[in-house]
Structure formats: structure tokens, C-alpha cells
Amino acid sequence: MAAAEWWEALVAAAAVGGTAGSSTTVVSICVFTAVLCLCLVAGHLLEENKWVNESITALIIGCLIGAIIFLLTKGKQSHILRFDEQLFFIYVLPPIIFNAGFQVKKKQFFHNFMTIMSFGVFGVFISVAIVSAGCYWLFPKVGFGKLDASDYLVSTDLIDNSALGAIFSSTDTVCTLQVINQDETPRLYSLVFGEGVVNDATAVVLFNAIKNLNISHLKGEVVLKVISDFLYLFATSTILGISMSLSTAYVLKALYLGRHSTDREVALMALMAYLSYMLAELLDLSGILTVFFCGIVMSHYAWHNVTASSRITTKHIFATLSFIAETFIFLYVGMDALDIDKWKTSKASFKTSISIFGIIILLVLLGRAAFVYPISILSNNMSGSSERTPITFKHQVVIWWAGLMRGAVSIALAYNQFTFSGVTSDPVHATIITSTIIIVFFTTLVFGFLTRPLISTMLPRHSRALSRGHSTGSNSPNDDFTLPFFSTDEDASGSGIVLEQAKRSISLLLERPVHTVHIYWRKFDDKFMRPIFGGPQSH
Amino acid sequence: MAAAEWWEALVAAAAVGGTAGSSTTVVSICVFTAVLCLCLVAGHLLEENKWVNESITALIIGCLIGAIIFLLTKGKQSHILRFDEQLFFIYVLPPIIFNAGFQVKKKQFFHNFMTIMSFGVFGVFISVAIVSAGCYWLFPKVGFGKLDASDYLVSTDLIDNSALGAIFSSTDTVCTLQVINQDETPRLYSLVFGEGVVNDATAVVLFNAIKNLNISHLKGEVVLKVISDFLYLFATSTILGISMSLSTAYVLKALYLGRHSTDREVALMALMAYLSYMLAELLDLSGILTVFFCGIVMSHYAWHNVTASSRITTKHIFATLSFIAETFIFLYVGMDALDIDKWKTSKASFKTSISIFGIIILLVLLGRAAFVYPISILSNNMSGSSERTPITFKHQVVIWWAGLMRGAVSIALAYNQFTFSGVTSDPVHATIITSTIIIVFFTTLVFGFLTRPLISTMLPRHSRALSRGHSTGSNSPNDDFTLPFFSTDEDASGSGIVLEQAKRSISLLLERPVHTVHIYWRKFDDKFMRPIFGGPQSH
Secondary structure, three states: HHHHHHHHHHHHHHHHHOOOOOHHHHHHHHHHHHHHHHHHHHHOOOOOOOOHHHHEEOOOOOOOOHHHHHOOOOOOOOOOOOOOOHHHHHHHHHHHHHHHHHHHHHHHHOOHHHEEEHHHHHHHHHHHHHHHHHHHHHHHHHHOOOOOOOOOOHHHHHHHHHHHHHHOOOOOOOOHHOOOOOOHHHHHHHHHHHHHHHHHHHHHHHHHEEEEOOOOOOOOHHHHHHHHHHHHHHHHHHHHHHHHHHHHHHHHHOOHHHHHHHHHHHHHHHHHHHHHHHHHHOOOOHHHHHHHHHHHHHHHHHHHHHOOOHHHHHHHHHHHHHHHHHHHHHHHHHHHHHOOHHHOEEEOHHHHHHHHHHHHHHHHHHHHHHHHHHHHHHHHHHHOOOOOOOOHHHHHHHHHHOOOOOOOHHHHHHHHOOOOEEOOOOOOHHHHHHHHHHHHHHHHHHHHHHHHHHHHHOOHHHHHHHHHHHHHHHOOOHHHOOOOOOOOHOOOOOHHHHHHHHHHHHHHHHHHHHHHHHHHHHHHHHHHHHHOOOOOOOO | OHHHHHHHHHHHHHHHOOOOOOHHHHHHHHHHHHHHHHHHHHHHHHHOOOOHHEEEEEEEHHHHHHHHHHHHHOOOOOOOOOOOOHHHHHHHHHHHHHHHHHOOOOOHHHHHHHHHHHHHHHHHHHHHHHHHHHHHHHHHHOOOOOOOOOOOOHHHHHHHOOOOOOHOOOOOOOOOOOOOOOOHHHHHHHHHHHHHHHHHHHHHHHHHHHHOOOOOOOOOHHHHHHHHHHHHHHHHHHHHHHHHHHHHHHHHHHHHHHHHHHHHHHHHHHHHHHHHHHHHHHHOOOOOHHHHHHHHHHHHHHHHHHOHHHHHHHHHHHHHHHHHHHHHHHHHHHHHOOOOHHHHHOOOOOOHHHHHHHHHHHHHHHHHHHHHHHHHHHHHHHHOOOOOOOOOHHHHHHHHHHOOOHHHHHHHHHHHOEEEEEOOHHHHHHHHHHHHHHHHHHHHHHHHHHHHHHHHHHHHHHHHHHHHHHHHOOOOOHHHOOOOOOOOHHHHOOHHHHHHHHHHHHHHHHHHHHHHHHHHHHEEEHHHHHHHHHOOOOO
């Protein structure tokens, strides 16, 4: 078979290293670009389908291509690029996160700021704690050894366990967002979207904080250290992102680049956004948070200082880049699933693998449930005022479900912690990598498959229309259907309403500060920020 | 000096290799992105300036940054990235060329097709021959040794000389295009622009043909081989580019991706364009030609099948990418100019360096004059009809001048031929690299500086307005000013007109085929192509 041999030679050469020779890189890029195009078209054709979504399509296509390469090379290879976390963290992740910030509906986001932050930050802390503890406790019971097989301190083991916690706490909400309608359930959408972004950022930041831990100190200090590190990173990264985007806005406004060229405006916005990410990485901050806030602020100020064409172009180009990056990742994971080396290196028996898989899925379900429901209830209690729709039980289920999928960030973090440039010779580490891949596959395919039917059940058109009514009108009789925080349909009775009113009077007191902050911010924005940095002409 | 040491450590580490460690890559990307932003803003501020243009700005800023790094590292380094032709040919060049094809005014381009091709193809052949022969003859006279210092065949020397010819025959017309007004002198603009693109492509193709030569055959056969290789490459690359863009157009039209998402359309167009380039490279064709024709055909069909937002987005994003890529290159060249290693490796004395520089500049001037004037005269003779403005002497001077600047392609080809990943230990090769850098610098700075004044002299508002009149109206009395092909203002006398009329009657016969082809193409396009591949609604 001449074709097979030709392919074999090329792919074998390509596997040696991405940047080694010209032809190898060219082959990889060609195949990847072609397959990306295929994914685009397939995703379009399947868009109306009830069961699949873009992630699933890319995953399956990646898997098929992997299988073809696998057959052509007679079982030696299944992918054409070694996984490179650098590639992921330097080129693929920034556009995704920046676009998330850029496209976020700021009003909804900041309106739900406290709830989103609770989900995205405290939620991840809770989830990491549960998953880590669960792994630490359950793995030895199924005969899966110490995570770090070398003779290091026990504390390394702890770090590896905590790393596992962070890896399996980062969610992938793309799947769910494709199904939820932003106009029908704006608050739910905003919560799921906001949590997805903050969650990614938190998981990465927490992961890095854990990695850099020096555990020769006491355990209590360690926890404090992680938290203070996290807060420091959060604050500095946010400040960096905001100042970068403000300076972009200022330059665009003061120099009015559009006078001569739209291209220059677009280039400047994109480059400054990227620069903010890279600067954060250079200063050992969290690029992901920086670029997210850069995106938010840029769409609030800078975006209004450019020509109409620039506005259209930037909006679409950031979305396109993000879209390509996401497809790229799922494609890669699909190809990687058949990587025979990892399966061979991992010496875990079938039974152990199944147990590990079961444990992780269980911990993921549990870890998420452990914070979604309590925080929702808390949030409902804190802000049961007339202005906001509380998070109904059905919405809580949707939020819980939306965060069950594991995606690109999990994979990238796992490779970062347990491989060296995508290769590992340690059987325990290889097992973790293969488990991560299985988890990503399983959650994306099975949970992803079920998302659309689940949401149709939980939010039928009828009730979706209702929730939309809430967000615009308020205190209408329909409220009763959705207001009670532990509501099922039967709960919408008189007692629920009484309870509700009692809560409201309390929460009104608690809520005042948020409102006050918002009003002052508006004033400040109008009086000082917009004249300097530009912005929409009218509120 | 703490800052200097910190910088030194980072830069020294970065110099080891681009993809080695995380922090090194991050530093390089950060500095480059920041400096790119600086260039953008500086370019904008200096746009109204009579003397400088974007290339010059980028070159000077690059040089300054290089000097700063040079000082900080105490003379050890001047750049932060080793030159990587792969980077250049895989990532930087494709957007530039694709954008050129995408933005070209197709009507003007095809109207002047024969002239542009003569300039861009035959012109380069002539120029390569003159420069190669000149180097071969003159270099030994100034004491500059055999090009290939090793003990190979003499033919290697010949290849190196021919490579020099190709290197110094690729032009950089960006400088001039910024000055010529497309509306005032559409034909001149189209000629300069078209030649610039075709010239780049020809130079690269010819360079590769020369590189791959196996000169154990006879000399006559060699020339034939180069020409047949060239024609084969030209034909196959064009066909590949056209078929890729036609299939994109078909997919966009048949599936109507915009129904769901503009982002998907934009992504598909960009990816298919890039795929065409990479496929061409994979098949050992000329990616540059492929992607150029892909751009032309894509803007003719595919671009009309997408949503209005997609149209705006693609138009600007391709321009932006091209713009960034160009700035990147000049910035790099600026930084590279102070690379002390190359200057040390090159053992040429100051006198020899000056002589080499003088010889090359002379050959460049001569090589270009040797084809611009004859081909212009030929073109005027072939098509002196009422429909077209002939190329006046002043226009010829502008065309000649426009192609004197040497830019990114020259640098990339020189590095490709005479270094191994940007490093060379051969003194002769190092001398060629440094000479190339000097030539690029000199032509971009000095010739670039003079472009605006020269063009204001050659095409004063008054005469520019006239040429514009020609392109729309025809046979007006004003014709006499610009019609005679060797016209200076005094030539516009009676005898000129008589000569002109004689020429016209001849050329009318010669011109018929071009017209006929055009008419048949229109019919074919309307009847078969547009219904399948889409396109503008009306002519």
C-alpha cells in the first residue's frame, strides 16, 4: 500500500516534533486545517439535529480521523501533533476567553455578579476539595496506587490529588449554552455563561497555586496560602486587564485611528488584548482572568470608539477565532483518544480503569451538586426582591447539569501536570491521562447528548416564556410559578408566597448595597470614564 | 544593573530556541506584540508626513529596539527571535499574498493582465539573469570569493549566484502603493500592484526552481528545465488555487452557512484560503501563487455568497492580518540589522562591503531598467487603442522606481539559501546576509524616503487628474499629453499624434484576441459559473 507507507513516513516524522522539519509541520497543518473545515461544514449540517452539537461533532470527527491514521500506520500512531500545552495556553485559550469577555452581556453579568462569583469561585473551591478528598480516600481502595510513584514526600501526593481536583472542576459550558435561549431565559443564560468563564479562570489559577505550593509548612498555612495567592492573583490580574483595555480605549479615542484605516483599529484591539494576556503570563499572573476583564472593558469602552466596520469586524473575528480554537481542541482530544502509547503505558487493569472512571464521575456529580444547590438557595435568599427572578429548582438542575461536561481546560491541565510535552512513562500518570480523556469523552458525548432533551423537559417553551416574562415585567401572578427557590410545580401554593414575602423584606436590606454600588458606578462612569475612554452615546 | 541582567538572562534563554521554554517564548511574544502596537500608533501619527511611511517606521523602531536590547545585553544580542523561514513562509507570507489577491481590483488587473505578467514574469527572468551574471562577473573583481566556500562543484557557485539574482529581483511595492492614488491613476496603480504580487510569486518560484536544480546536465538543458519547471509550477499552482476557492464558493452557496452563523462563514473562508496555501506547499507547488489566485477567485465568487457582516469582516480581517504580517517583517529586519554575530562572521573588509553593496545596488537599478522600459514600450505598441491609457515615460519611471525597494521576501530567501535556521558560520554567506540586510535597509529608507517627492514631481495633481480623465473618457484632446509612449511634455506635438494613429491601426488587430477572450469569459461566467458558484448580482 503506497498511500499507507507514504502517510506512515510523514506521520512518523511529524510525531518526532512539531517544529522539526518543514514537511512534517506542513502535513500536520494541512490535515488539521482540512479537518477543521470538515468540522465546520458538518457542524452546520447537524445544527438542527436534536442530539448532537458542535463539540460532539468535532470529537467524533477527531476520533474517526484518529482511527484512520491508526489503521494507515498499522496501530503505531493516532494523531499528527503531540499535545503541546504551550500551544494551548499561548495560542488557543486566549481567544476563547477574550471572546467570552467581549461578548458577555455586561448588564446581566454585573447584575448577577455576586451569584456568578459565588458559583465560579467558591463553587470551584468546594468542588476541588470534594474531588481531591474523594480521590485521596477512594483511589487506594480500588488498588490505584500513590499518584506520584517516585520516592518524594507524601506532600507531592497531596499536590497531585489537589491537581486532580482542579482538573476535574473546570467545566465546559459551551454544550449547554448552545441549547439555552438567551432571550427566553436571560438570567439562567447569564449565570451558566458567567459561571463557565469564571470557573475556567478559577480552575487554572487554583491549579497553578497548587502546583507552586511548597508544602514544607503546616497544613493550615497551606490553605491560607492558596487562598491569599488566589486573591492576590485575582486582584492583580483584573487590574492589569482593565488598565490594558482602558489604555486601548484611550488611544483609540484620542488618536482616532479610524480616520485613516479600519484595519489599524482592528489590529490594535486584537494586539492589545493578546498583549494583556501575555503580559499577565510574563508577570506570573493569570492571563485568563486578565484577558477576560480586558474583553469586558474593551467592549464597554474601546469598541465604541471605532468605526462601524471595525465594530462589525472585531465582533465577528473574535467570535470566529474562539470558535476555531474550540473546534481545534475537541478535534485534538478526539484524535488523542486512540493514542496507543498512553494506553500501553497505563498498566491499570480494565477493572481498575472502570473503577477509577466511576469514582471520578461520581465525585464530579457530587462535587458540583455540593455547591450549586446551596449557593442557589443562598442567592435566592439574598436577593429575593421584585427585580430579579430567583433561581428555581429547575434552573438549578440546569445549572448543575451545564457544568458536568469536562473539556479542553481539563485536558490541558492534566497534560500540564502529568506529562512532559505530552509524553509520560509513569504508568500512574498515564492512567490519569487516559482517565481524563475518557471522562472528557464520556461527559461530552453522553451528557452532551442528553442536554437538549433534558433542557426541553426542564424548560418547556411554556415555562421558558414565563421566565422571560419575569425578567421584563415583575410581580405578575405568574411569578408564583418560578419564584420559590425549592419550587416544583406543586410548591407554587399560598405558603410559598408567604415565605417569599418574608424573605423579600429581609433581602431588601441586604440588597441595598449592590444597588447603591450600581448607581454610583453609573454616575462615575458617565461623569469621568466615558469622557476619557469613550463609550456608547446613551444609556 | 538588575534590569539589564534580568533582560540578559531572558533574552539569552530566548535566543536558544523559540519553543524551548515557556518564559522565553512569552518574553519574545510580549516584546513583539508591544512593539507592533507601538508601530501601529507611530505609523498612524506619521501617516500625514511627507517623507516616511509604515515600512520605514517599522524598520526604524525595530532598529531602536534592537539597539536597546544590544545595550542592555552589553553587545551580545540585538534580537529576541532567531529568524525562522518556516515562521515566515508558513504564517507570515500567506496572509500578505492572499490579501493582495483578495483586494486586487479584478477588472483593472485582468484588463492589464498581459502587461502585468510581462513585468512580473519576463521582467524577473531578465532581472535575475542580469543580477546573477553581474555578481558572477563583478564579485571576484572586488576580492569577494567564490560564493560557496566548500569544495563542491563549480555549479554550486552558479546556483548560489542565481539564487542571489532571485533574492535581489523580488520587489517590495508597498511603499509606492501608499503614495499612488488608485482613483487618480488606476492603470498605473494596477500595474505597480499587479507587478508587485506576480513578481513576489515569480521570485519565490524561480528561487525554488534554481535551488532544486541538479546541474550535472548541460547548460542549455538547465535553462530549459528552469523554464519548464516554472511553467509547470505556475499552471498547477493556479489550478489548485482556483479549484480550492471555487469549492469554497460552492459550499458557501449550497449550504448557506450564514443562515446560522457569520462566524462559520468567516472561519471557512479563512481556513480554506490557508489550506490552499498549505496544500500547495505539501504538493511542492508554489503556495504563493496558489493563495494569490485563491484570493482573486474567492473575492469574485465566494465573497458574494456570504452575509453582509461576513463581507465586511473578511475584507477587514484579511487586510489587518496582512498589515500585521508586513509590520512584523520590517520590525524583524530592523532588529536583525544589529545582530553582531553576523557582522563578526562576515570577514569582509569595509572596502569590500562597500564594493559589494555598490555592485548590488547598481545591478538592481540596471536589472530593473532593463525590462521596465522595453516591456512598457512593447505594451504600448501592442495596445495603443482608444480604450487604454498607454504607459507614459513618467509612468515608466514610477514603475521602475516602485520596484527598487527590497523587502521581506528578499530577506526570507537570503536566510533560506545562506543560513541554517538563521545561523551561518561561513564568512561568505554571512557577508551575503549582511549585504542583503543593508540593501533592504538602504532601499527601504533612502529610496522609500524619496518616493513621495519623486511621485509628486512625476505625477503632479494636474497630470494625475489628466490620466484619470483618460481612463474614463477617451480620445479627448488631452490624450496627446499622455499617449506617446516616449512622451515628455514636448513630445505631445503633431508628429506624435500621427505616429500614434499609425500604431493604433496595427494594434487594433493585435488587440482583438484579448477583447474576444474577455467577452467570451463574461458570457461563460454569467451562464455557467455564477449560477453554480455565486457572484455579484449584476455586472
